Amino acid sequence: MPRGSISARINKILETKQGQAYAVAAGTAAVVIVLIGFGIFPILSSIFFVSEQNAIKQQVLDSMTVKEQNLRGLVSKEFNNRAVTLALKAAMPDQLEQAVLIEKVTNLAALTGLQINLMSFTELETKIELRETFDVSANLQGKSFSMSAYGSRSGIEGFVTGVESMHRVVNIQTLTVGRRDDEDLQQGGQLGKEYKLDLQGEIYFIAK
Amino acid sequence: MKKTTAKHKKSFNLLKPELPPPSAWDRIYDWIVTRARVVVVVCEILIVLAFIGKVIVDIQAKDINQALEEKSTTLAQFFGTIESELRDIQQRAGVYRNVWEFSNSFSSILREVQSYITNPGVKVTITISGKNLTIRGDDNLQALQLIESQMKTSPNFKDVKLELNTESSEVVAEVGKYAITATILELDTRIKLDEIETTTDITQ
Structure with a gap:
């Protein structure tokens, strides 16, 4: 369409009041549409989207704050009970730690007047998983622990009670207590060692 | 020239100007x-x-x-x-x-059985394995019968039997002509850890 004819038409439209009304109405409508379409609508949708995102992030932040508070509480509790934690690690160690157990058993025997003759550690005979036996999820491992000792009747009772009270758990499987042979007792230095204790137990640790 | 000036002289019109009624386009x-x-x-x-x-x-x-x-x-x-x-x-x-x-936890059972052996010189061997208890002795049937009768009255044992020990080859210290066998009813469970924490020093 030739250029002149377009401006002629526009001029023709704007000549009359009716044409001017048309033009202003069209212009206003266009401005309003542009304002709504390119201004208000995108901004509002962006506001709603960011608000939703903020709400989700705020939830995450709140849960993180709760977690942080819980952890801080646990850390402070752990710090206050550090001695208990260390005792727990000693009672349920990561390794077998036979030396510590031997020392504790020897001390206990000395306290109860027992003379230890033998102590040995062997593989566990049981084929049942310890995890099932004790209903735990950790990699619980164990060793069989055997010992033989001489002592008095009350001494042996005290020793067994002591072994069962040790923080390092010795799960006694078999216990045999009997009076020793008379020939053995006739030898010197056997006073207070008239009885013999044979003990088989299990000790445990969490393998890492 | 004067005429023309007179023609353009302003005049007052006090009547309300009459306008045509607005069309639809005027209203728009x-x-x-x-x-x-x-x-x-x-x-x-x-x-x-x-x-x-x-x-x-x-x-x-x-x-x-x-x-x-x-x-x-x-x-x-x-x-x-x-x-x-x-x-x-x-x-x-x-x-x-x-x-x-x-x-x-066997200590309470051991203590109870030991308490039945009133003569410390009597030669008996006590074996506790799981829930099974065996007492072997050879030199005093009466002593074993006394232990048996006391065990039968105890609420901690069942199936208490005194019989000839036929497993002598397995007997510890090679003693045991007779044997008392019994089943421990309820093994003494260890005290709960909560109780220990309040009563003992766990750091020991």
């Missing part, structure tokens, strides 16, 4: 130049408000993002070191509790 025109302008202005105000709102939510988003970053950094430090240690302690405590409470 009036509306466009009055109320439509208001609509445009309102739209513009709305845009300004929306921009202000956008700025506010953007600032909020920025603050939350910053807080999240800081929290993540803090938690990452916890995850790296402390949390794994706490989980380890938690797991270890759970395992220890179960191991402690499910482990056997």
